[in-house]
Amino acid sequence: MPTPIKMPALSPTMEEGTLAKWLVKEGDTVSAGDIMAEIETDKATMEFEAVDEGTIAKIEIPEGSEGVKVGTVIALLAGDGEDAGEVAASAAPKEEAAAAPAKEAPKKSESASATQGEAAVPAARTAPKADGDRIIASPLAKRIAEQKGIDLSAVTGSGPNGRIVKADVEAASPGTAAKADAASAPSQAAASAPAPTATAASVPDFGIPYEAEKLNNVRKVIARRLTEAKQTIPHIYLTVDVRLDALLKLRGELNAALEPQGVKLSVNDLLIKALARALVQVPKCNVSFAGDELRKFSRADISVAVAAPSGLITPIVTDAGAKSISAISTEMKELAGKARDGKLQPHEYQGGTASLSNLGMFGIKQFDAVINPPQGMILAVGAGEKRPWVIDDALGVATVMSATGSFDHRAIDGADGADLMKVFKELCEAPLGLVA
Incomplete structure (x- = not known):
C-alpha cells in the first residue's frame, strides 16, 4: 500500500x-x-x-x-x-x-x-507510536534527539503515519516536550478560535487607485501575532535616556584589538549583551506569563528583530549573557544573513526569553515596541544623538540614546521593570562590566 x-x-x-x-x-x-x-x-x-x-x-x-x-x-x-x-x-x-x-x-x-488565507485549524497529528511501544522516527530525527537529550516518546510526529521528523525534534525542548504540549493546549485552542478580521471585500477603497499585493505567509503570521499581543497583553512602557560615550569609546578600542581577527562589533552587539546581563541581574523580568503559571528562565536568550524581504523575523542569540561580545557579533552576522535569505531553522527563531528592536540606524529617536508572545518584555532602542547633558555638575554635550522597555504587566510589576531599565542604563554607561 x-x-x-x-x-x-x-x-x-x-x-x-x-x-x-x-x-x-x-x-x-x-x-x-x-x-x-x-x-x-x-x-x-x-x-x-x-x-x-x-x-x-x-x-x-x-x-x-x-x-x-x-x-x-x-x-x-x-x-x-x-x-x-x-x-x-x-x-x-x-x-x-x-x-x-x-x-x-x-x-x-x-x-x-x-x-x-483565513486561519484554519491544522490537521491533527497522529501519535508517534505504533506496534506496541516502538517509536517511529526518521534516522536524522533520532540522531538530533540523542544530541539534544530529547525523549522521543514525548514528541508528536508530523510525518506520514505519525513519524517523528527533523522539524519535530528541533521544535522540542529537552525533557519538556510532553509538559509543554499539555500546558500549551488550552492557549493553542484559544488562539485557533476565529476572530473577526477585515477582508479585502469589506474594506472600502473610496475610489482611490491602488495595486493589491497578496500577503505572504510571514506577513499573515506577523499580523495575527501582533494583533493577539495588543489584544491580550497589558503593556506597560518605561523609558530611560542612556549616555553612550563610554560604550562608544569601548567599542572603538575593542574593534581595534579585534581587527586582526576580522571581527567588527556593532553598537547593537553591545546592547544585546547589556540586555542579557540586565535580565540575569533582574530575574523577575526574565519571565513569561503562561496562563496559570509564571515561568522563570535561568538564562537570557535574546531575540533580535531583523528586517527580512518577507517580513520581520527574530533570530535568537542563546544564553547571550554568558557569551563574549565578539561571539555575539559573529553569531548575529550569521543569523541576520540566514534571516535575509530565508534559511533560518526553527531552533534559530523559536523561543527567546526577551527581544531587542533597534531602529536607531533609521534616525528614530524613541518608539514603543510590541511584545513578542509568549515573551514578557521587549526593549526598543533609538538613535544615539548629541544632546545637552549635565557632566560633572556642568552643562555639556553627550551622545544619548533613548531606550523603552515594553513589559507584560501580568507577569512583571512596574517596579521590577524600572529596576531592569536602571541596570541596563548602568551597564551601558559603565560598559567595562560587559567584558568582565
Whole structure:
C-alpha cells in the first residue's frame, strides 16, 4: 500500500504553506533523510526531508502551489514490491478531486485567496507510536534527539503515519516536550478560535487607485501575532535616556584589538549583551506569563528583530549573557544573513526569553515596541544623538540614546521593570562590566 506524503507542520504556528519547489520528480527513488522539497512556512523557506525509503509514484501538489493546508497529501510513495506506475494510475481518480483546490491555488482570484488565507485549524497529528511501544522516527530525527537529550516518546510526529521528523525534534525542548504540549493546549485552542478580521471585500477603497499585493505567509503570521499581543497583553512602557560615550569609546578600542581577527562589533552587539546581563541581574523580568503559571528562565536568550524581504523575523542569540561580545557579533552576522535569505531553522527563531528592536540606524529617536508572545518584555532602542547633558555638575554635550522597555504587566510589576531599565542604563554607561 503506498505511503501518503503529507504537508508537514514545520513550525508551531504553521497552518498552511507554499510548496515552493520539488527537488524530486515522479519515478525518483528516495531514502530516509533525502531532501524532497522546499516549503515556504509562516517564518522561512525550509527543506522537507523523506522519512521512508521508496519511489515517488505521484506528485499530487505541483510546485508553486500556495495555501496548502497542513496534512494535505502532496505526494505518494511506493514501497518495496509496489509498481510506482500502478500506484499513480490507481490513485489518480480519487486523489485528483482532493488535490484540486491546492493545484488551482496559484490561479485563484484575489477574493478567493483572501478567503483561503483565513486561519484554519491544522490537521491533527497522529501519535508517534505504533506496534506496541516502538517509536517511529526518521534516522536524522533520532540522531538530533540523542544530541539534544530529547525523549522521543514525548514528541508528536508530523510525518506520514505519525513519524517523528527533523522539524519535530528541533521544535522540542529537552525533557519538556510532553509538559509543554499539555500546558500549551488550552492557549493553542484559544488562539485557533476565529476572530473577526477585515477582508479585502469589506474594506472600502473610496475610489482611490491602488495595486493589491497578496500577503505572504510571514506577513499573515506577523499580523495575527501582533494583533493577539495588543489584544491580550497589558503593556506597560518605561523609558530611560542612556549616555553612550563610554560604550562608544569601548567599542572603538575593542574593534581595534579585534581587527586582526576580522571581527567588527556593532553598537547593537553591545546592547544585546547589556540586555542579557540586565535580565540575569533582574530575574523577575526574565519571565513569561503562561496562563496559570509564571515561568522563570535561568538564562537570557535574546531575540533580535531583523528586517527580512518577507517580513520581520527574530533570530535568537542563546544564553547571550554568558557569551563574549565578539561571539555575539559573529553569531548575529550569521543569523541576520540566514534571516535575509530565508534559511533560518526553527531552533534559530523559536523561543527567546526577551527581544531587542533597534531602529536607531533609521534616525528614530524613541518608539514603543510590541511584545513578542509568549515573551514578557521587549526593549526598543533609538538613535544615539548629541544632546545637552549635565557632566560633572556642568552643562555639556553627550551622545544619548533613548531606550523603552515594553513589559507584560501580568507577569512583571512596574517596579521590577524600572529596576531592569536602571541596570541596563548602568551597564551601558559603565560598559567595562560587559567584558568582565
